[in-house]
Structures are given as structure tokens and as C-alpha cells.
Amino acid sequence: MLATPADAEIVLKLYELRTEALMRQARAWMTGEFWPDTVEDFFAVASNPADPHNAWFRQVTSYWEMAAAMVLHGAVSAELFVDCNAEGFFLLAKFAHILNAIRERTPGFLTKTSDLVSRFSVASARYEIALKNVEARRKRLQPA
DSSP, X not given: OOOOHHHHHHHHHHHHHHTSHHHHHHXXXXXXXXXXXXXXXXXXXXXXXXXXXXXXXXXXXXXXXXHHHHHHTTSSXXXXXXXXXXXXXXXXXXXXXXXHHHHHHOTTTTHXXXXXXXXXXXXXXXXXXXXXXXXXXXXXXXOO
């Protein structure tokens, strides 16, 4: 199914929201600096409102879950969305090694993004690429 002009408008609006200054800072921290090795490392930020990065964590994860929900509910073409967005899949891949443990305490964590991966082959393919990228990045981050 071809995307519509309305789909394109939504994707462009999602992009515009990602360029807001605070969101850029939050995304830079989430994608570049926050690399929890354990579920304890994860929850030290995710469940700690006193942590200065907790708000950034919540902002970025809720943004990508909102965007994924738009696809799941048919508001935007899955193919167009996946073609234009990789970061949500990157985040899911980033936490894959501890995802089951995270969901034991927070069952809804990144479930919309996971649903995209399960329901759409194009999303699954994007996620597989993200897993490889995350694995390579984790190896580079390990001390020598």
C-alpha cells in the first residue's frame, strides 16, 4: 500500500518534533551516552526521578512509543515510517540484552516498538540491522 500525503505530513511532523533543542539533547544522551550493562544500571536512571537524566529517558522512550502507536493504529504507513525512522528500533536493540528483566518490572516498556517489529517485516528487518549496529557499538565501548 502506498503512503498518502497525510502519512508524509505525520512523518515530517515527527521529524520536526525530534529537532526541538531539548529533545535533541535527550536523544543524544539516550543514543550516545546511556549504555546500561545490567537491569540495575537501567533502573538506576529509569526509575529514579532524582537522576538528572530520568526526564530525558522518559521523553525519548515515550516519543518513540507514541510514534510506533501511530503506525500500529493505522495513522501512518508502516513502510514510510520505517523508511524514515531508525532510532526507535535502535533503542529497542540497545536494551535487548536486558529487555526481559526490564519487562519483569515494567511490562509495557517499548511494547509498541516491539509490536511494530512483530507485525511488519520492514520493521523487523530494520530492527535486525539495529541489533547488529548495537552489538558492534557495545564491543567498541568495552574497555581494552
